[in-house]
Amino acid sequence: MKQTLYTISLILIFTLFGVQCTFFEREKKQENFWENPVPLDLEEIVKRGFIRAVVDNSSTSYYIYRGRRMGYEFEMLRNLANHLGVRLHLIVKSDINEAFYLLNRGQADIIAMNLEINEERQKYASFTEPLGQMGTVLVQKQRNSKVNKVEDLHNKIIHIRKDAVYKEQLCALQKEHGISLAIIEEKGDSDSFVNKVVKNQIDFTVVDRVVGLVNATYYDDLDVSLEISPKSDVAWAVRHNAPDLKSSINDWLSQKQKTGYTNMMYAKYFQNSKNSYFRSNSPFSSLAGNSISPFDGLIQEGAESLGWDWRLLASLVYKESRFDTTATSYAGAVGLLQLMPVTLERFGVEDPNDPFQSLMGGVNYLRYLDRFWRERIPETNERIKVILASYNIGHGHVEDAWKLAIKYGKNPQNWESIAHFLSLKTDPEYYKDPVVNLGFAKGHLAVNYVDDIMILYDSYRVLIEP
Structure with missing residues (x-):
């Protein structure tokens, strides 16, 4: 009976799927999305300040391990972004056709999936020099x-x-x-x-x-x-109308091959089987489990009291301490959320190396910052970025930027407006302005801090379930 059912199933499968390679195969009707790609080349990408790359979530391409982003394509792309002087934004997709669609629509700039070059794919995109x-x-x-x-x-x-x-x-x-x-x-x-x-x-x-x-x-x-x-x-793909980006990638790739960097990355992810196995099978890997750190339960508890997605708070904790309860900064900040001694005392933290006390002390400080900004910035997502900047540089400096946004007719409820003036607090024209109370600050570092956390949060959202 089982053999009969198997035979019937096999016949049915071949009837439905087994003629895919014959002349009976129906052509897919699809939009010619590769025609007239969005005009966007290297100059515009550099001016914009970030490059978007499509990657795969796999043990060799891109994944999260103990809160840290890892993977062959990820590390290669991060190095490329540094070479171009821009930040890296990743888009995780497993559907290759969708990746080509995003590329030509200008929603991505590179497909970094180690694609085999063939005639069909060359219709959709231009390929870099082979990576291997x-x-x-x-x-x-x-x-x-x-x-x-x-x-x-x-x-x-x-x-x-x-x-x-x-x-x-x-x-x-x-x-x-x-x-x-x-x-x-x-x-x-x-x-x-x-x-x-x-x-x-x-x-x-x-x-x-x-x-x-x-x-x-x-x-x-x-x-x-x-x-x-x-x-x-195999190579990466860029838009046909992005020759400058392609040329820059090829120059970077040639340089990295000469220095041995590409071989080192290949060995790290494809030849070091013991480390790859350990990372991929760890409960703190997005490939094997759904945990970010040993402190996920505490982070979830703290995030609930804030009304935040716990993965956002986890991104902040990773940025501050890499989940190391004994971490101490050069300035004396300690614990999971790197609180300064005066803040520890203010929010009742007696043992900064105790993960619960350290985390909840930081959460209480975040709640204080939330109250400080709530009426001025009612929209939650905008306010969260302002809170993160305040956590990093102090709410007084961020308030100065908020005042400058009002003075210069920009939207003071918009993070981009505040970030713009926060970055200008190294310029005497702005930090000596009468509306500014705290003077000079390296505000651009706080802006980058917020960007780092939000980029990591985007990765956690894609790869870790809520």
Whole structure:
């Protein structure tokens, strides 16, 4: 009976999916989003002050580990952003077609997914010089019925990531070897498909060779020995009408290859299997668990009293102390939320190394700042940024910037307006203004501080469940 049901299921699957590589395949009707891309090149990006890159959430691309952002693409992109003199904003997507759409619509500037260059993709974007070479492999469990050669894939069902190059490669194998495959495309990242194989939810998938090898170090019963496609160049993608950005990336890449930086990053994420395994399987990794730090419970309790998303408060704690209860700054600030001695005393913290006291002392200070700004800045999201700046530099300096915004006819309830004048507090024309009480301040550092926290919060929101 089971065999009959399996046979019927197999016939049904082949009926629905198994003709994908034949002339019966229906062409997708889709908007030609790659035509007339948004005109946005390096000069505009630098003037704007940040670059947006699409990355994947995977054990090799981008993830959170103990509150820290990690991953091969992330570290490479962060270095590139520093080279360009801009900040890095990341967009996490697993759908490659959607990534190309965002790129051409000007909502992203780079697709950093180590894409194989092919004729179809060259319609959508322009590719940088290769970052390296990657092949693809079949992922399966070690078993007696293991597939050892391509011909053994006949009548097999292979689940793959939607819109990846894997379908094209499997179709080529099917034609070359005269076999019949059922290819099922689904949304998701490569690691999620490998996990389905590990859990026996599917029998086969195809991933980049390096991803397969990294995962094979985690799971002893995983086999990635069968090559689906030999190594080929992989690169990042930019808009066709962004030649200056492409040229700058290529110059940076050439420099980093000469210094050995790219090899170092490759070794860190693709060859150091023990560290990769530890990070990827830690309960404090966004790949394996849903925790940011050992203090998540305390942070959630504090965030509830503030009315904040706990991941926002976690971003602040990470920025201040990296979740180190014994952290001490050069200025004498201590504890999880790096409170100065006078603030510790004011908000009743007797032991700054006690995580509960330290955190709740900082939360009480944040509540005080919230009350200070509530009537002046009623909108919560704008007020939170002002509170964060006040936490960093003191609410007196931020109040000076708020007064300057009023004097110069800008919106004093808008963080961007306040940030603009806060950054100008190094200029005598502004810090000596009669409305300013506290004088000179390195306000631009506080603005960057807020940006850092909000960028980290965006990552936590995407990768960590509420």
